[in-house]
Amino acid sequence: MFAKKNVCSFDILLPALEQAMDAIILIDDQYNVLFFNNRAESLWGYNRHEVIGRQLAIPGIRIADQGKSVCAEHMGKRYDVQITHKEGQRIWVSLALSKIEADGKYYSMGILHPTGINAHPEEDNPIRAQTHFDALTSLPNRRHQYQHIDELLKGPEQQRFAIFSIDLVHFKEVNTTLGYSAGDTVLIKVARRLEEQLYKSAFISRSNSDSFVLVTTECNAERAIVLAEKILSLFRVPFDVSGFALDINASIGISLYPENGADRDTLLRHANIATHSNRMPASGGYLFFTADMDQVDQERMILAAALKSAIANNKLRLHYQPQIWLKDGKLYGVEALARWNDPILGDVSPAKFITLAEEIGEIEAIGRWSLLEACRQMAEWRRDGVPIPVVSVNLSPINFYNDSLPEYINGLLTEFQLPPECLTVEITEGVMMDQRPETEKVICAVRDLGVGLSMDDFGTGYSSLSRLAHLPMTELKIDQSFMQDFQEGSKTKAIASTVVRIGQSLQQMVVAEGVETENQKLQLQALQCNIAQGFLYSKALKAADLVSWVARLH
Ligand code: C2E
Ligand code: MG
Numbered sequence: 001m002f003a004k005k006n007v008c009s010f011d012i013l014l015p016a017l018e019q020a021m022d023a024i025i026l027i028d029d030q031y032n033v034l035f036f037n038n039r040a041e042s043l044w045g046y047n048r049h050e051v052i053g054r055q056l057a058i059p060g061i062r063i064a065d066q067g068k069s070v071c072a073e074h075m076g077k078r079y080d081v082q083i084t085h086k087e088g089q090r091i092w093v094s095l096a097l098s099k100i101e102a103d104g105k106y107y108s109m110g111i112l113h114p115t116g117i118n119a120h121p122e123e124d125n126p127i128r129a130q131t132h133f134d135a136l137t138s139l140p141n142r143r144h145q146y147q148h149i150d151e152l153l154k155g156p157e158q159q160r161f162a163i164f165s166i167d168l169v170h171f172k173e174v175n176t177t178l179g180y181s182a183g184d185t186v187l188i189k190v191a192r193r194l195e196e197q198l199y200k201s202a203f204i205s206r207s208n209s210d211s212f213v214l215v216t217t218e219c220n221a222e223r224a225i226v227l228a229e230k231i232l233s234l235f236r237v238p239f240d241v242s243g244f245a246l247d248i249n250a251s252i253g254i255s256l257y258p259e260n261g262a263d264r265d266t267l268l269r270h271a272n273i274a275t276h277s278n279r280m281p282a283s284g285g286y287l288f289f290t291a292d293m294d295q296v297d298q299e300r301m302i303l304a305a306a307l308k309s310a311i312a313n314n315k316l317r318l319h320y321q322p323q324i325w326l327k328d329g330k331l332y333g334v335e336a337l338a339r340w341n342d343p344i345l346g347d348v349s350p351a352k353f354i355t356l357a358e359e360i361g362e363i364e365a366i367g368r369w370s371l372l373e374a375c376r377q378m379a380e381w382r383r384d385g386v387p388i389p390v391v392s393v394n395l396s397p398i399n400f401y402n403d404s405l406p407e408y409i410n411g412l413l414t415e416f417q418l419p420p421e422c423l424t425v426e427i428t429e430g431v432m433m434d435q436r437p438e439t440e441k442v443i444c445a446v447r448d449l450g451v452g453l454s455m456d457d458f459g460t461g462y463s464s465l466s467r468l469a470h471l472p473m474t475e476l477k478i479d480q481s482f483m484q485d486f487q488e489g490s491k492t493k494a495i496a497s498t499v500v501r502i503g504q505s506l507q508q509m510v511v512a513e514g515v516e517t518e519n520q521k522l523q524l525q526a527l528q529c530n531i532a533q534g535f536l537y538s539k540a541l542k543a544a545d546l547v548s549w550v551a552r553l554h
C-alpha cells in the first residue's frame, strides 16, 4: 500500500525520469505506454516511438486496472519478472510498481532494473527461474501461483476472486501422435495466447503438464462466465504446430472465493475437480465447482484403488467378439475386449476403466495382461479343437513406448506354442501418427514376428494416408461411428466406402465395427468390405459361451 501519493506535474517529472539510472515506464489506465526513458529503450531494445501509445505486457503482472491505474494487488511491491527484448531474449528484471498523480490524473509507474539476460532462464539464474517461473512457457509456476493466491487471501475481507483451472483436451494425444516437441510447442503457444489476450484481466500461470491456472480479482460468477467464454474463444483458432493446424480445446473448472473454499489448496482442488468432472463436455467447456463434484472425485479415487487391486489380483477378464467374413458368413477371428466386474462396484465399462488406467499409469499392465490371457486362451481353444483362426488384442500407445514389447510377444508365442498368424495387435491412429523412430521400430518388430497389425477406430484421429501406407499394417477397422447414418448418399457412407477402397489398394483386410443391422451388412457387402463385427452377430462373449456360439455357426 502507499504511504503517500506522488503528486506533481509532467513538466517537472518527465525530464527527471529521463535522467534516471533505471528503466522507467509510465502507463495510463488503458495500459498505453505514455513515457519510455532512455534506459527503458536500451533494456527492451525498442525505440520509444515504437512503444509510446501502445500496450505493453509483462507476464504475470497487471500493471494497471481500468480506471484505477496500478492494479491494487501489485501496488508498492517489487517483483522479479521476465520481459521480452525486441530481439526475443527473455530478460529478468526487478520491477517496482507505484502510482503517481500528475496534472490531476493517476498513472502507473514501473521502475525496472535488469538482473540477468538469457534465452533460457535456468541457464543464467537457476534459482530464480526454477523457483518462480516455468522454464518451458516462462509463465509463473505453481510456487509463484501459490504466493499470488496467498497474498490475495491476506487482502481485504470483501475481496472476491476466481480461480480458473484450464486443462487442454486430448493434449496427451498430441504428445503421442506428433511427439513431445510438438506437445511443447502447443504449450508455449497456449501460454502466449493466454498471456497476450488476458494479461489485463488475470494472473496466468502453468501448474504442470497441460494445466494452466488463471486467477482474477473482483470476480463474481457473472464476471467469471465472461472470462471463461473469452478463454474458450482463444481456443477456437487452430494452433499451427509441425505443419498441422491443430484444434485444441480447453476444459475450464472454476472455483470462487469465498464461496468454494477458505484456503488456497481447497480453492485450487475444487477448480481442478470441476475441470475433471464427468459433466465436462468431451470437447471442453467450462464448469463451476459444485459440492456434489467433490463426491464424484472421491468415487474416482475409490475406483482407481479398486482397479489397481483388480489388476494386481488378476480379476480382469477377457470377452471375445466374433468377426465374420461378409462374403460367406464364416468366422474370421475374434476381438478380445477387457471386462471388469468388481464385487462392490459391479460391471465397470471399459470406456471408463481403460481411460482411468491410462490416467493412473496402469494401462501398460492391462495391455500385457490382455496379450498373456488371449494367448493362453487361444492355446486352450487350439488344444480343444475350437476353430478360431485369430484373436485380436487391443493395445494402448503406451505399450509401444516400451521396446521390450516384441520380445514379450515372442515369449508368449513360444510359451503357448502359437503360430504368429493367430495373433493380431490392434493399435489406434495415435500410435500410427507417432513419428518417433523408436515407436516405429517397435511396430515393425512386432510385425516382423509374423503377428497381424490392425488399425483400430480408423477415421477418428489425425489420419495420414502416407503414414498408413508406410507402416506394415495388415488390417484396417472402420470405426463404429461410421455405421450411424449409414445410408445411400450420406457423408458417413461416402467415407466408409473410401476407407474400404484405401484398405483394398493397400492390400489390408477391412473390418467394419459396430454392425448392428441387416441393412448395414448388405451395404457393406455391396462395398466389398471384407469383415463385419457387431451386435448383429454377437456382443463380446465369455470364452465358454463363444465356443458354443462358434459351434452353432458351423
Ligand atoms: P474398440 O477396440 O473399438 O472395441 C469395440 C467396442 O465396440 C467394444 O466396446 C465393443 O463392445 C463395442 N461394440 C461391438 N459391437 C458393437 C455394436 O454393434 N454396436 C455398438 N454400439 N458397439 C459395439 P467395449 O468393449 O466397451 O470397449 C471399448 C474400448 O475399450 C475398445 O474399443 C478399446 O479401445 C478399449 N479396450 C477394451 N479392451 C481393452 C484392452 O484389453 N486393452 C486396451 N488397451 N483397450 C481396451
Ligand atoms: Mg479394438
Ligand code: MG
Binding pocket: 456, 457, 477, 479, 480, 513
Ligand atoms: Mg474400435
